[in-house]
Amino acid sequence: MNPVPPNPNSSSPASSAGGAAGASAGSAPASTPSAAGAPAAVATGSSPTFSPLYQQIKALITQSLQSGEWKPGELIPSEVELANRFKVSQGTVRKAIDELAAENLVMRKQGKGTFVATHHEARAHFRFLKLMPDEGVPHYPESKFIEVKRMRAPADVARLLDLKSGDAVIYIKRVQSFGSVPTIVEEMWLPGVTFKGLTAERLVEYKGPMYGLFESEFGTRMIRATEKIRAVCADDGVAALLHIAAGTPLLASERVSFTYGDKPVELRRGQYLTERHHYHNELN
Amino acid sequence: MNPVPPNPNSSSPASSAGGAAGASAGSAPASTPSAAGAPAAVATGSSPTFSPLYQQIKALITQSLQSGEWKPGELIPSEVELANRFKVSQGTVRKAIDELAAENLVMRKQGKGTFVATHHEARAHFRFLKLMPDEGVPHYPESKFIEVKRMRAPADVARLLDLKSGDAVIYIKRVQSFGSVPTIVEEMWLPGVTFKGLTAERLVEYKGPMYGLFESEFGTRMIRATEKIRAVCADDGVAALLHIAAGTPLLASERVSFTYGDKPVELRRGQYLTERHHYHNELN
């Protein structure tokens, strides 16, 4: 039969190009491909670009994550249920979810289910914070906000955030301290459209990582980021904020964070005092 | 690992603790677990620590890689052949190899087979070199060796390389340049035992990344590394080598590289001039 009319939500991946078909000697001999070619099609425009079934399922699940059908921290439907919904085998759903778990979009817990990833979690706190104390266990720093304002995006900021020069952005400047030792000076630029309503008050009263606030209050989850790091000398302004001498070497980082669909939603420029801390990285 | 008598070369994982057993109505009803309790035991000491079959297979394959049974760049046996050898299904071998591929120990090529990963490859050249030009395409730098000598490991070096203070190490100092612009000053310490016979001549005459030489000439492949990064000021010595003013901010990296079995085999301390380059990182 291969029925499953292409209803929105739980749409039908339809017949794929690859494998599948009938098992050894099971029941119905599997209704041959039939007409209605183009399975979902997408992407590059020209060549139809078929993709494996599990990739299509992965895309469908990602859409549900992005649309907020399942919210951060919540349980998503079980593999069996998703398999029924999409009319594919559990193994195919499993492979799709495996990749989503590898990308930290969801988290599997044996016996419980699969959960939408969230920044409200000890595990997630250090995913984007790579500054570690030389000795002792990592702690999350305290924030002190220096400035929060609306402004128009300068050319360089606009380019990195995929905006037009002059578009509205929110500008935030803060100092972060580890145990009363000021260590980080950070400036951030956020698209005004995405973070409408973000005020200094909201920021100050919020406890924990900023990404948690973005996720809960603005429905925007950071999925991945790219970072460029260099060494610089502290200028007078930064030196004053960190209580150090001007000219002290600092580690400067420029980070662009992305949500679903590789959409950039944050530019962050930080300067780190690396006298009692270091940037930790794993090369694999 | 459970049963698997530790005989080198193709052993039989025999019955595992987990799943498996007979299919629907196949042949033999699968010889039940039988006696023979304590399965080899390992690790944490107390609890026997069973591991899934595919993890055992993965360990066996890793042993063959480590022992040099299959050398870097070579083809390893096909999934079907490994499945026969280990008396497991192809799917189980596949899952084992999937993980090895994710860890960059092997590389899969559809239609051709699975190859042992090697540093002699364009792809691999930039896996550990994260310093990118601000503009233009990445290039591999030229090396100029400043010093190569044998010495006894100082306490800090010994600790990081898992050696005893005073053990023999090889010390290398070099400057690397991008298009005649000196950019990197590096010092390296290598265990003397592992790299016996490494001379300045070998280093100078060798073209390409040093890891390629370590792999080919000393049978030691770098598998992963950890890095600590901070900002420092150039001292007189480094400033002279890089043709910059003393006090120029530099990015300082301390990297420890590991081979199979998480054995540390290289300590590298580098200082990078980040005026036309930056350290690039992806956060996932």
Add this chain to the structure above:
DNA sequence: AAGTGGTCTAGACCACTTT
């Protein structure tokens, strides 16, 4: 006991490469 993810098997077919 029921539900969920985790492991394992056996078999089919596809896409790609080589002979």
Add this chain to the structure above:
DNA sequence: AAGTGGTCTAGACCACTTC
């Protein structure tokens, strides 16, 4: 045509969590 990895299915059982 044969061989290899890549995809897909269907069904079994295990480990863990919850009721």
